[in-house]
Amino acid sequence: MTEATDPGAAAAEPAARGRRAVVVKWLRRVLVLAVLAGAIYQLVVQWPDVQDTLTSLPWTSVALSFASVFAAIGLGPVIWHAVLRDAGGQVAIRDASMIYLVGQLGKYVPGSVWAFLVQMELAKAVGVTRVRAFTASIVTAGLGVVASLLTGALALPSILAGHQEYLWLFVLLPAGLVLLHPKPLTWIVSRGLRTLRRPPLERPLTAPAILLALGLSAGTYVLLGLHLWLLSTAIGPIGFDGLLLCIGAMSLAMTAGLLAFFLPSGIGAREVVIVAVLATVLPSGPAFTLAVVSRLMFTIVDLASAGGAALYVRMRRTETAPVT
Known part of the structure; x- marks a missing residue:
């Protein structure tokens, strides 16, 4: 004879799940608001330091530089979407853009x-x-x-000439190149998931998706280097060699900022690398100012991109919602 189910307990279980869902929903909103507040705070703090410099630069250089950052940031959701799809996740690109761009404000x-x-x-x-x-x-x-270290090699002449302390960044490159093969990358990801007591990947990652993500990531750093070069040429002509140098500088600076995870958006670590490399073609004063201007522009683009993606997704969902 089986024991009868308590009707009260059966009714309470869905109610408890509903309360948990509401709590998770509000915690998610609080988390997004917290990272948004952090980004806005950084924008307010940075503005007084670069206001005069930014307004004194030619508007064409500033506009094109902004466009380069927007293009670079816009590649991020495409890369994330490609990797997610390869890992078995299905989501519309507009949702992937909102997820990735809003999430990036967490830095x-x-x-x-x-x-x-x-x-x-x-x-x-x-x-x-x-x-x-x-x-x-x-x-x-x-x-x-991995992509940043490959494109960062363009800054090696400057590093070897007087900033060899940054060579340690390239220590990560050999291991990164090994992980470009699907088998070791899949094994490490699955091993990490098991450590977190989560199921491993349902299927191995594929070479086409890895190479696509790597290529688009390299394109991101080329665009970021172009952004810095456009600002630099407004101060002094540094030519095509300067463009290659800026690509290398931004690549290594972004990696240094990522590794300095204990700092908001790697603040400080990124600027040190940019100034060290740019100082080989520009005076150190203007090089430092451009590094701070670059950070401000990043913050503006991050906020605008995340806000635009979130607004677009919300509008699309409103348009497609069924009429009752």
Whole structure:
């Protein structure tokens, strides 16, 4: 004879799940608001330091530089979407843009984990498991580091000439190149998931997706280098060699900022690398000012891109919502 189910307990279980869902929903909103506040705070803090310089630069240089940053940031969701799809996750590119761009605001809060956490929660809200979203974010970041070190090699002449202390960044490159092969990359990701007591990848990552992500990541750093070069040429002509140098500088600076995860958006670490490399073609004073201007422009683009993506997704959902 089986024991009868308590009707009260059966009714309480769905109610408890509903309360948990409401709590998770509000925690997700609080988390997004926290990282948004961090980004806005950084924007307010940076503005007084670069206001005069930014307004004194030719508007064409500033506009084209902004466009380069927008293009570079816009490649991020495409890379994340490609990796997520390869890991078995399905989501519309507009949702991927909102997840990735809003999540990236987490870097303005000390600790890089916040960006991944926000992306996981936003992905969960549109039906993507946290495990798949976390996998896509980690793999995207890892391939981005490999791409940055490859394009960062363009700054090696400057580093070898007087800033050899930055050579340690390239220690990561041999291991990164090994992980470009699908088998070791899949093994390491699955091993990491098991460590976190999560199921491993359902299928191995593929070479086409890895190479696509790597190529688009390299394109991101080329665009970021173009952004810095456009600002630099407004101060002094540095030619095509200067463009290559700026690509290398921005690549290594972004990696240094990522590794300095305990700083909001790697503030300080990124500027040190940019100034060290730019000082080989520009006076150190203007080089430092451009590094700070670059950071301000990044903050503006991050906020505008995240806000635009979130607004677009919200408008699309409103348009497609069924009429009752």
